[in-house]
Amino acid sequence: MSVHGGWTTWSNWGACSVTCEFGIQRRHRNCTNPYPSRFGDHCFGDTMDDRVCMVKACADGGWTTWGSWTSCSASCDGGLRTQSRTCTNPPPSPLGKACEGDSSKIAISKHTNRGFQRIPFDKSESSCRRGNEISNGFIKRGKWI
Template sequence: MAVRLVIVLLVAFVAVSLFSETSARFGAVDREFEARIGHEFKIVVLLHGVRQQEHAVKYNIEREPNRIVVAGLVGTHVIDKCHCEWSDWQEAVYSICSEECGGGIQSGYETRTIAKHAYNGGNQCTGSSSRFVSRSCNTHHCPIDGGWSDYSEFSIWGSCSGDCFQSRNRNRTCDNPRPQYGGNKCDGEPMDVETRDCYEGQCLDESCNSRRRPTDPHALLPRNCKQYVSCSHTHTVMNCSEGTNWNQELVTCDHEHVVGCDDDNETEDEPELCTDGEFISDEENPSVYYRCSHGVEIQMTCPSPLIFNPETHGCIWPLQK
């Protein structure tokens, strides 16, 4: 028993001596002791919390109840290995989204650095310091602009109006596709209206009712110099013979070189309509005036030497004006 105590004290003395020597070399340090059964007894020196150096003591161990008896001599100094360690991945700086809507991709690179370098034979860090990453972006719906469907079939022609027009229409819908998610509505109108001249029914009645004189047997048809309406008994459309046009002044068909045809003068701009029943003076010739019928100015001429009086809507002698 006394021998064992001497051995324990000897080992303790050696350990303290080594630790004092290490402390003198490294200055103020933390202190940690480890005993590994079956291998060796270590005095571990920690410098600012980091293991720096070990003094290994070769020993023999005898296990007794509640204590370990160590005997041995001081061995060589042993320095721990330190393995390389990576830092955590840093969040990537992502590129601009590839799409403005409907789902796109952003990409970038995450990076990391070496938090602890390897030394004293420790393992080096493996792998790359950066890695490619991507994510979805702008997953909201894109606006969808509306589009027109095909037109339906035209309706049947409507009845002839007093202005000698009739119309028909066709329709379309803004559902090809429907506007969605803030998209634009369809441009234009859903209904397309087509008109044409007609000379029947109410048109003929109105033409006869707007005759210059009630006794005139015939009447002008709007926008038509090749036909006229006979107002006696039944209202009937009559044709001028070939080479003649309707002369409203004479209330009969006349030769083309005498009276022209407004239908021959095509213009891109629609003429400004006058008011039915209105009389208009000619700015250049006082003997000429115009009577408005169905929105059309009909040229009239006073017999020579009479001139037109806009106040009485009649032809008078020049001295009576």
């Protein structure tokens, strides 16, 4: 009499293959419930089952230090100067958080007899000197853009 093979139940899922980000988890089963006899059919299907696992972020983003202020954009009256930083210290991993805050600063500089004077401002000011408003590096008369 032939005894056909039968699958055992799946094992528990194994540990994720990585400690952060995306990895693989695996589980197994065997064709031993019962084991097929000499003339019995072997089990059909896979002995292994895989799934994607997501553990945690490898790294959240971190800001670099602020760069130097650029030269003033005007040689007389008022001009602009900028300062920037990047979110690359470290860069955020695929599951990591991006840096919070601004990547650049803008300042109005005013020419004086002692050279250029930086005049800081922020969005809370009702006007940014001479009636201009500045947003994301663009100047526009009137409202924020």
